[in-house]
Amino acid sequence: MTLDATVTSSHLNDSAGVITLDNLSVTFGGRPILKNLNGDLRGRAIGLLGPNGAGKTTLIHTLLGFHQPSAGTARILGSDIRGDANQIKSLIGYMPERDSFISKMSCIHFVRFMAELSGLPPRAALERAHEALFFVGLGEARYRNVDTFSLGMKQLAKLAQAIVHGPRLIFLDEPTNGLDPPARQRMIKMIREIRDSGQANIVLSSHLLRDVEECCEEILILKDGRLVVYCNLEEERKANKKFLMLETRGDLKSFVAGIGSMGCECAMTSDHRLKIILQDGTKIRDLYKLAAGSQVQIRRLTYKRDSLEDIFLKAMENGIVSEARP
Amino acid sequence: MAVLERSYKRYTGALSPEWSRFLIIPRHAFRDVFRSKLFTGFYALSFMAPLVFAILIYLRHNTEALAIMRLNVVNVLPIDATFFLTFVEIQGWIGFFLALLVGPQQVARDLTNNGLPLYLCRPFSRSEYVVGKMSIVILLLSTITWVPGLILFLLQSYLEGWSWFSQNIPIASAIFLGSLVWILLLALLTQTISAWVKWRLAASAGLIGLFFIPSVFAAILNEMLATHWGNLLSLGSLIRNVWAGLFGTFVQQVGQVQQVRRGEIIREAWVTEPPLWASWLVLFLICALCLWLLSRKVKAYEVVK
Numbered sequence: 365m366t367l368d369a370t371v372t373s374s375h376l377n378d379s380a381g382v383i384t385l386d387n388l389s390v391t392f393g394g395r396p397i398l399k400n401l402n403g404d405l406r407g408r409a410i411g412l413l414g415p416n417g418a419g420k421t422t423l424i425h426t427l428l429g430f431h432q433p434s435a436g437t438a439r440i441l442g443s444d445i446r447g448d449a450n451q452i453k454s455l456i457g458y459m460p461e462r463d464s465f466i467s468k469m470s471c472i473h474f475v476r477f478m479a480e481l482s483g484l485p486p487r488a489a490l491e492r493a494h495e496a497l498f499f500v501g502l503g504e505a506r507y508r509n510v511d512t513f514s515l516g517m518k519q520l521a522k523l524a525q526a527i528v529h530g531p532r533l534i535f536l537d538e539p540t541n542g543l544d545p546p547a548r549q550r551m552i553k554m555i556r557e558i559r560d561s562g563q564a565n566i567v568l569s570s571h572l573l574r575d576v577e578e579c580c581e582e583i584l585i586l587k588d589g590r591l592v593v594y595c596n597l598e599e600e601r602k603a604n605k606k607f608l609m610l611e612t613r614g615d616l617k618s619f620v621a622g623i624g625s626m627g628c629e630c631a632m633t634s635d636h637r638l639k640i641i642l643q644d645g646t647k648i649r650d651l652y653k654l655a656a657g658s659q660v661q662i663r664r665l666t667y668k669r670d671s672l673e674d675i676f677l678k679a680m681e682n683g684i685v686s687e688a689r690p
Numbered sequence: 691m692a693v694l695e696r697s698y699k700r701y702t703g704a705l706s707p708e709w710s711r712f713l714i715i716p717r718h719a720f721r722d723v724f725r726s727k728l729f730t731g732f733y734a735l736s737f738m739a740p741l742v743f744a745i746l747i748y749l750r751h752n753t754e755a756l757a758i759m760r761l762n763v764v765n766v767l768p769i770d771a772t773f774f775l776t777f778v779e780i781q782g783w784i785g786f787f788l789a790l791l792v793g794p795q796q797v798a799r800d801l802t803n804n805g806l807p808l809y810l811c812r813p814f815s816r817s818e819y820v821v822g823k824m825s826i827v828i829l830l831l832s833t834i835t836w837v838p839g840l841i842l843f844l845l846q847s848y849l850e851g852w853s854w855f856s857q858n859i860p861i862a863s864a865i866f867l868g869s870l871v872w873i874l875l876l877a878l879l880t881q882t883i884s885a886w887v888k889w890r891l892a893a894s895a896g897l898i899g900l901f902f903i904p905s906v907f908a909a910i911l912n913e914m915l916a917t918h919w920g921n922l923l924s925l926g927s928l929i930r931n932v933w934a935g936l937f938g939t940f941v942q943q944v945g946q947v948q949q950v951r952r953g954e955i956i957r958e959a960w961v962t963e964p965p966l967w968a969s970w971l972v973l974f975l976i977c978a979l980c981l982w983l984l985s986r987k988v989k990a991y992e993v994v995k
Contacts (some may be wrong), residue, residue, distance in 0.1 A: 392993050428811050430990040450813045454705075458811040464804040468722055480714045481812045483705035492701065499698065525808065530701030558698045 381406045382533060382565045383427065385591070387436030390419075390426050397422045399589045400436065405567075407582030407596070409559040412569040413676060414586035420569045421461060423586065424535050428458055441532060454483060457531035457564075459522045461538040465510045472497060472506040475524050482529035489528075496528040497521075500554060516547040523554065527564075534558065536568045540575050548575075555579045577672040585679045593679040600675050608648075610638040611664035612655070619658040626650065639668075711814060715822030716829055719796065723826070729791050733834075736784045740838035743777050744845060751849040769846050774861050775868075775937040777839055782872045782929070785831040786901070792830060793880025794893030796823045797988065802888050810990040820881065820984055827877040836869035864936035872929055875973060878980035885987040901925050918963045922972050931969040940966055 381404040390398040398419045412420045425431050427438055429449040438445050440452045466474055472493055479489035479496075497506040500520040505513070510521055519539065526534055536555065540548045556579055559566055570576050576583060577597070585593040593600075612619070613636060620638070623630045629641040640651075648665070655662050670678075724730050747769060749755055767773070800806050809819050843862045847855035880897060887893040904923040911920030921927035934940035942963050950956070 425991060428807075428990075430807070430810065431993070450708075450815070453811060454813040456811070458807070460804065460807050460811075462804050464808050466805045466808070467799050467803045469718075473718070477714070477718050478808060478812070480706070480718075481711065481809060481814050483708070483711065483813060484701065485704060485706050488701070488703050527698060529812075530699060532700065561698045563698055563700045 381439075382410070382441060383567070384439040385436075386438060388423075388426065388433055388438050389435040390422055390431055390589075391434040392431075396434075397589050398426065398433075401438075401591045403584065403591060403594045405582065405584065405594070407565070407580070408562070409555070409566040409568060409580040409582070411576030411580030411583040411597070412567055412586070413571070413573070413576055413583055415680070416571060418586040419589040420571075420586055421537060422589075424458075424537055424567070424569055428456070428535065429453065455532045457526035457529065457534040459526040459534070459536045459539055461541065461569075463518060464522065465518070467511055469510060470507050471502060471510050471513070471521050471524075474510050474521065475506075475528050478525040479528040482531075484529055492528050492530070493524075496524040499527070500524045501550065515542045516544065519543060519547070519551065523551070527558065531564060533565045533567065536566060538570055538572075539568065540570065540572060552578050573672045573676055583672070583675070585676060587680060593675065595675075597672065597675075600670065606642045607668040608640045608642065608651075609664075609666045609668055610640065610651075610662055612636050612638065612660050612662055614658070614660040616658075616660060619655060619660045622654045622658060623651070626654070636663075708813065712818045712822035712825065715819070716826045719792075719826045720830075723792055723830075726791075729788075732791065733788065733830075736781070736788060736834045737838070739777065739780045739784065740834075740842065743773075743842050747842060747846050747849065769850070771858075771861050771864070771937040771939060774839065774843065774865055775933060775939060777842065778835065778865060778868050778872075778933055778937075779930070781835045781839070782869065782933075785835055785873065786876060788830060788834070789827050789876040789880050790894055790897055793827050793876070794884045794887070794897060795890045796826060797881055797884040798888045798890060798893060801885065801987070806988065807990040816985070816988050820988055823881050823884075824874075824877040827880055828873050831873045831876065832869070835873060836866045839865035839869060861937065864933075864938075868933045868936045871932055871973065875925070875929065875977065878977050878984075882980040882983045885984055916961065918961055922964055922968060925976075928969045928973055931963065931966060932973065935966040935969070942966075 383403075383405040385401040385403045385405070388398060388401040389396060401423070412423065414420050422431065426433055427440060427445060429445060429452070433446070441455055443452050443455075445452060466477060469477065472490075475496055476486075476489045476493035479492050480486060484492060494503075494506070497503055500523050502517060502520050502524060505517060510518065513521060519542070523536075523539065526536070539555065540551050543551060552575060555566060555568065558564055559579065566579070568576060568579055580597060582596050583593065583600075584591060616632065616636075616638070620630055620632065623638075623640060626646055627643045628646055631639045633639060651665075652662065724733075746767060750767065750769060800809070806819075810816065840862060843858075843865060847858075879900060880893075883893045883896045883900070887896050905926055908920040908922075908924035908927065911923070912918055921931070931940060940963075942965065946958065946960055
């Protein structure tokens with residue numbers, strides 16, 4: 365008797381989010397690690413950010429069924445982690461943060477073994493193992509023992525075992541840890557390729573903001589076990605409308621003085637370029653009025669986009685503020 | 691995801707049945723185990739005893755061969771419960787050494803290399819993992835214990851006739867059950883030690899110690915208290931009692947103790963083995979303890995409190 369993977373996944377609710385957190389809490393030895401997490405994560409690539417000890421890895425482990433939630437629950441691709449653990453596990457791939465291997469196995473044997481454990485028949489498992497290893501760039505080294513691999517190769521082997529069974533959701537826990545710049549670039553490229561294929565969703569946990577910025581469309585920021593930000597990265601970048609950059613023509617003296625009298629901060633970066641930080645209550649229309657009054661033409665007005673670092677730092681600050689509130 | 695295309699593609703083919711997935715572990719483990727020439731040689735040697743027993747059975751029914759060799763084993767070597775008990779005992783102890791070579795590295799390797807999260811993030815439960823690891827020892831030892839034992843039983847039945855087979859069915863069940871109890875005990879002990887002692891040599895030494903050190907204590911206790919209840923500490927004695935019980939050769943009274951003062955017997959007592967149920971109970975408790983210890987250790991990640 366064989367099962368068909370398409371049948372197994374057919375009754376999943378496609379309208380459901382990739383991951384739905386429903387008051388999810390996890391406690392270890394009486395100490396709360398994750399506190400009432402709520403959210404409906406739907407992005408193709410979701411970045412899981414947070415300082416060390418924020419609960420990123422614990423959240424992934426809980427979603428994988430390694431830890432039981434102390435309260436609340438979560439749903440992955442529509443299935444509840446409390447009741448449908450096995451079904452969820454057949455749809456996900458996991459690349460652990462630490463070195464994780466089965467020793468005394470060649471790389472191809474290791475990846476094939478993992479594919480078989482995921483439910484693939486031996487022949488298909490071997491075929492997919494070859495494909496996965498070529499995909500991650502270990503094709504030439506696939507008959508070597510994993511124990512002899514360098515750190516970068518081990519990371520690639522871990523990625524291969526995570527994708528060999530073609531999961532719908534892939535958890536990558538610090539995938540670029542310990543990689544040199546070229547290896548890191550290669551890893552990021554592969555993650556983006558998987559994302560762009562549209563065949564799998566990715567949850568990328570990292571404390572390296574650049575990795576997340578390069579791979580993810582949505583970010584979830586944890587701090588002290590609480591969810592402080594969940595947003596679309598592109599929209600969040602545009603959301604900061606206080607920092608303006610102007611390109612102008614005309615005499616700027618009276619215009620700059622006028623901006624100062626409105627209570628805004630202003631700096632000239634060249635003869636025709638200005639950076640302005642708007643105060644609360646100041647509108648763009650007021651700037652145009654002032655420019656018209658000062659005989660200044662505004663040729664271009666752009667908002668400075670927040671970097672992920674800005675968003676992250678803001679989230680950390682806000683987190684502290686909200687924690688301080690009674 | 692093709693080798694040449696090098697692109698990610700979801701798998702949509704058929705899946706293997708869930709019930710059979712624990713067998714993936716022994717299948718891959720045997721490939722590694724039989725790579726060792728020492729092990730393969732020892733495994734081949736473990737079939738010597740079944741061969742000798744088969745020859746004995748054959749000779750007993752071949753009067754011409756006996757006449758040529760001028761042997762009279764018909765009365766010297768009866769093929770009965772004791773004959774098969776001896777076979778089970780010999781193969782059981784050979785099995786112990788095989789388990790010693792194979793068992794202690796199984797879980798320890800995965801723990802040392804953080805391999806458990808890789809198993810448990812898949813549709814593969816902790817119990818399937820433990821059963822899979824145990825089945826390495828179970829399948830291997832089965833091939834040298836109850837499988838050849840039952841073949842010998844069938845050979846004897848074939849040569850002796852249907853009436854012998856029907857009269858001695860309990861011997862067949864004793865071969866199977868006796869071997870299975872021993873194999874299960876060994877599988878559980880090796881996996882438990884492997885889970886708690888990561889260093890292979892230490893784990894092997896631990897397993898040997900577990901069998902021989904309590905036996906020494908049991909002997910001392912028996913000597914000091916003039917009893918045989920100390921045997922409940924000795925795994926070897928426990929399994930011997932269980933085997934004897936299954937083959938119907940268990941004797942509870944084993945000897946007489948006399949206390950003599952100035953040439954006069956002042957106290958006389960029978961030394962008795964503990965009852966058979968006590969041996970079963972202790973074995974059951976040992977297995978339960980092993981399972982509990984395994985459940986504490988076989989986890990994807992340990993939570994440090």
